[in-house]
Amino acid sequence: xEVSKRDDSSIVFTGHLKNKLYLVDFSKSKSKLExxxxxxxxxxxxxxxxxxxxxxxxxxKLLKDNHILxxxxxxxxxxxxxxxxxxxxQVGVPHPPKSIMTTTQPLELIxxxxxxxxxxxxxxxxxxxxxxxxxxxxxxxxFFVYDKSQVQDICEKGTKGVRSSYxxxxx
Numbered sequence: 173x174e175v176s177k178r179d180d181s182s183i184v185f186t187g188h189l190k191n192k193l194y195l196v197d198f199s200k201s202k203s204k205l206e207x208x209x210x211x212x213x214x215x216x217x218x219x220x221x222x223x224x225x226x227x228x229x230x231x232x233k234l235l236k237d238n239h240i241l242x243x244x245x246x247x248x249x250x251x252x253x254x255x256x257x258x259x260x261x262q263v264g265v266p267h268p269p270k271s272i273m274t275t276t277q278p279l280e281l282i283x284x285x286x287x288x289x290x291x292x293x294x295x296x297x298x299x300x301x302x303x304x305x306x307x308x309x310x311x312x313x314x315f316f317v318y319d320k321s322q323v324q325d326i327c328e329k330g331t332k333g334v335r336s337s338y339x340x341x342x343x
Contacts, residue, residue: 175187185197217252221256228248275307277308279331279338281308283307285302286303287300287301298318299319300317300319300323
């Protein structure tokens with residue numbers, strides 16, 4: 173196999189096929205090493221990408237049941253790992269558990285999560301949910317709101333009410 177430049181058709185390097193892999197010795201190359209390597213995919217991996225990275229077994233089943241028009245005579249074998257599929261399956265490392273308490277009093281640190289819009293409205297006709305968790309006590313409040321614009325008012329009123337209830341508990 174010879175790889176040549178597009179502009180002047182001069183040979184950049186040559187390689188030979190060994191066990192489905194092209195071996196190239198760049199030390200014998202006469203030109204500067206400004207090369208672009210392109211992989212020519214097999215038809216099975218091309219269809220894997222075309223059909224939204226569907227699994228190889230599912231592709232073989234689609235072919236066997238004649239669900240893809242014009243697709244014949246292709247062997248689907250998992251001879252390598254699809255980098256896009258691998259990246260999609262990777263998960264992040266979980267946060268390490270906290271062994272010491274970093275907060276000293278209630279409401280010193282709170283965690284909030286606003287979720288929605290949900291597919292189905294709640295009984296009260298709300299589309300969003302606001303979850304507030306106190307880091308010190310792990311006490312959790314859940315509020316349902318119709319619109320995201322209501323969240324600031326709920327946070328202000330909610331924290332005032334919670335602070336006053338904590339202060340009453342101290343007395």
